[in-house]
Amino acid sequence: MYSPSTIASLLPFLSVVLAQPLQTRDAPQFIITSLGATFPEPGPFGDESVDSSVSIAVTYPDPASTSSGTLDTTCRVGWPSGTNPGPTAWTPCANPALQFRLPTDGWTSTRNFRVELWETLTADGAGLDGTQLLKSNPGNPSDPDTYMFCVQRGKFNPLTCNLTGPFGTSARTVVIPASEGSTRPN
Numbered sequence: 001m002y003s004p005s006t007i008a009s010l011l012p013f014l015s016v017v018l019a020q021p022l023q024t025r026d027a028p029q030f031i032i033t034s035l036g037a038t039f040p041e042p043g044p045f046g047d048e049s050v051d052s053s054v055s056i057a058v059t060y061p062d063p064a065s066t067s068s069g070t071l072d073t074t075c076r077v078g079w080p081s082g083t084n085p086g087p088t089a090w091t092p093c094a095n096p097a098l099q100f101r102l103p104t105d106g107w108t109s110t111r112n113f114r115v116e117l118w119e120t121l122t123a124d125g126a127g128l129d130g131t132q133l134l135k136s137n138p139g140n141p142s143d144p145d146t147y148m149f150c151v152q153r154g155k156f157n158p159l160t161c162n163l164t165g166p167f168g169t170s171a172r173t174v175v176i177p178a179s180e181g182s183t184r185p186n
């Protein structure tokens with residue numbers, strides 16, 4: 001048996017332990033774990049007649065988990081050769097509980113665009129939304145949105161982008177805080 005004073009001294013620890021899973025759930029997030037993009041590249045060495053695409057792998061909150069369980073899926077948007085890459089409509093990911101788009105508000109160029117993710121959580125359409133600018137900006141490595149490295153390698157190749165540091169050296173992920181919404185943003 002514990003004496004009342006021992007139990008009293010344990011209570012603060014118990015409340016901290018019990019609060020942990022709730023705190024984790026209170027801060028839902030999407031994590032882009034990889035990205036591969038291909039875009040037309042004009043100029044004497046580029047290739048303008050290629051299919052374009054942005055493909056990502058995403059870790060997202062598992063709605064069935066009582067703590068901080070996650071699921072993984074992949075998402076892709078694409079444009080046929082001859083079409084200029086640009087903002088996209090919402091597109092289902094491989095697991096359609098998650099949707100992906102490049103919103104109009106945020107598209108600057110193939111080296112500077114916004115990504116947005118929406119996870120449907122309930123039958124009435126509520127869910128989680130998260131968005132992040134992704135830039136390739138080797139001239140300014142301290143830019144906090146410099147998540148991509150885009151490069152046109154060799155003659156007659158397209159532009160390709162991946163998620164690495166500003167100079168393409170180390171692989172990295174993009175952690176995007178998600179916020180609850182009653183409907184998917186338009």
Ligand SMILES: *[C@@H]1O[C@H](CO)[C@@H](O)[C@H](O)[C@H]1NC(C)=O
Nearest residue numbers: 034035036037038160161162
């Ligand atoms: C980098 O991007 C290219 C072009 O889309 C893609 O083929 C390749 O798989 C990507 N690499 C990684 C590590 O994501």
